[in-house]
Amino acid sequence: MALHEEVAIRIYRDMVRTRALDEQMIKNSRGGIMRAGWHSGLGEETIVAPISLLNREDYVTYTHRGAYVWIAKGMDMKEIIAEFYGKATGCSKGKGGTHIAKPSLGIFGRAGSQGGHFVLATGMALAAKMRGSGQIIISCFGDGCGTRGTLHESMNYASIHKLPILWLCENNGYSVTVSVDKLWPIEDLSNIAANYAMPGKTVDGTDVVAVTEAAQEFVARARRGEGPSLLEMKFYRWRAHVEGTTTAYMRKEEVETWKKRDPIMRFEQVLTKQNILKEREILKIKAEAEAEVQEAQRFAENSPDPAPEDGLDDLYADSHT
Amino acid sequence: MNMREITMGEAIQEAIGEEMRRDERVYTIGYAVGPHAGSITRPLASINTEFGPERVRETGIIEPMIAGSSVGAALAGMRPIADFSAVDFMFPALNEILGFGGMWRYEHGGADNMTIPVVFRGAIRNYGGLGAEHSRAPIALFWHAPGLKLAIPSTPYDAKGLLKTAIRDDNPVVFLEPARLYQVKGPVPEEEYLVPFGQANIRRDGKDITIVAIGYMVPISLQAAESLEKEGIQAEVIDLRTLEPLDLDSILASVKKTGRLVEVDDDHIRCGVGAEIAFQVQERIFSSLKAPMKRVGNLNRPHPVNQGMIHYVMPTKEKIVAAAKETMA
Secondary structure, three states: OOOOHHHHHHHHHHHHHHHHHHHHHHHHOOOOOOOOOOOOOOOOHHHHHHHOOOOOOOEEEOOOOOHHHHHHOOOOHHHHHHHHOOOOOOOOOOOOOOOOOEHHHOEOOOOOOOOOHHHHHHHHHHHHHHHOOOOOEEEEEEOOHHHOHHHHHHHHHHHHOOOOEEEEEEEOOEEOOEEHHHOOOOOOHHHHHHHHOOOEEEEEOOOHHHHHHHHHHHHHHHHOOOOOEEEEEEOOOOOOOOOOOOOOOOOHHHHHHHHOOOHHHHHHHHHHHOOOOOHHHHHHHHHHHHHHHHHHHHHHHHOOOOOHHHHHOOOOOOOOO | OOEEEEEHHHHHHHHHHHHHHHOOOEEEEEOOOOOOOOOOOOOOHHHHHHHHHHHEEEOOOOHHHHHHHHHHHHHOOOEEEEEEOOHHHHHHHHHHHHHHHHHHHHHOOOHHHOOOOOEEEEEEOOOOOOOHHHOOOOHHHHHHOOOOEEEOOOOHHHHHHHHHHHHHOOOOEEEEEEHHHOOOEEEEEOOOOOOOOOOOEEEEOOOOEEEEEOOOHHHHHHHHHHHHHHOOOOEEEEEOOEEEOOOHHHHHHHHHHHOOEEEEEEEEOOOOHHHHHHHHHHHHHHHHOOOOOEEEEEOOOOOOOOHHHHHHHOOOHHHHHHHHHHHHO
């Protein structure tokens, strides 16, 4: 395995933390005071791996299923849950909900229209390149919004100008309720990379090692200034598009088959087999994650609401002039 | 200040050049910014020569990418000027301009005090023969949307000073340029200057009636005021210069004096600039009004090609004069 032990443990820990947060947010979606909708990413935690290859100052854009990105990039769970609760202590001060932002960690926010990120990510990468800062960006997108025209505009432009982007496709089988085979005439979505003269690769999205190795190669390429690349992770969305909506279009056996390929479970097997983690260390990581979530949950519940009149703030920035 | 006469196109070119020289984070991007785009369509020839393709970025016809990448780059610390050779071409990018440009900061609670210093330049190309989709003046649309600033110059002096202010502003600015004024000359100082946002310019003093105008409608309103003077009516003409921020105080002060208001702009009348201004005026100084306020604008039709039809559906000097006289009656 090309994975450094320390990196492997960090990825595993963040996957477990992501899942713990996700499961709490699923609970929070069943009544209660949480206002924002939760798009669960259970079964897709592998996305932690590519994100964990980034430095603090590197950029990311994420989809509506963004928990793995926020966690792997270093956000505090407190300000995430609090934001979904619309509290003053949320990262977006109760104005964002699903629009999680932490610019100091390279997380500039989320476009409500999926596929909006392509163009934003291109601009962030352009900024990095023009400054010669060495920063790179991972721009996540789903199989659904990948059919948008903004993908073509952005991938084309990014390739022409060799912008430092890893386009990370989260192919989870469904765009809201429409299955991917109805949206694309090709099996492997990474095949489109060739049209933009960039390397593309499709990997088993439940295999952390395979995903990490592929991502390492593409991240290094971006850092060398050789331009963008496209990595497709194939996995499965275990739950509904958004909590509280139907899963009638998902076949039961399909869900069960994919749950047997749980990326966290598979990675645990790798880590224990290679003696990187022992059973009791795994239990400890899981217990710590659960405790962290519970503390963040209490923080969110006990946080104050913003003052109603704060609803007028933050539209404009103070100007130089 | 040492003044010389230059066109609005040249003034805009100077503003962009000076700001790119002053701040290396400033660049411009669009499909009509290149060395062969031509000084007639876009005033950017010398900018190309000086700064080259890295900072004068030619693209394909990809409006969402032009606008959206500019927002992304602005979030990441650059100060882009997104160039739309006609404001009509902002329409494929409205999600990026209104949604990402205008709403993004609020939507994320201004996290880490994020800023989006981007200018969306677009030319208003009406009154020609370009047809409906190349002749729009969507002023009210951008004014309606939260989070954007909105400037529209009517002179070379204002074009340069307002554009420099727009580029230095930490917020997204929609900067609309009346293309019919690109070749019109006016006095511009040799020295550096800025025109601040939110300060209307009283272009002509008058005691009888207030004409509020913006963009290309300012010179047309000044012509109307001259005609009115021959009939003994002293019209005050106010060039708003920016709608966001709006200099309401200057409008109110003038209407308090004259008691009458005619609003003129080249966008559609319905839900338009005049509706908003008249409403704000009556809310504050209803008792100062001596007559119902009037609006002169586009009669809620797409822009036609035939000149006779254009002048039927669009504002003209004659319509402004007629509206003013009705208000005086």
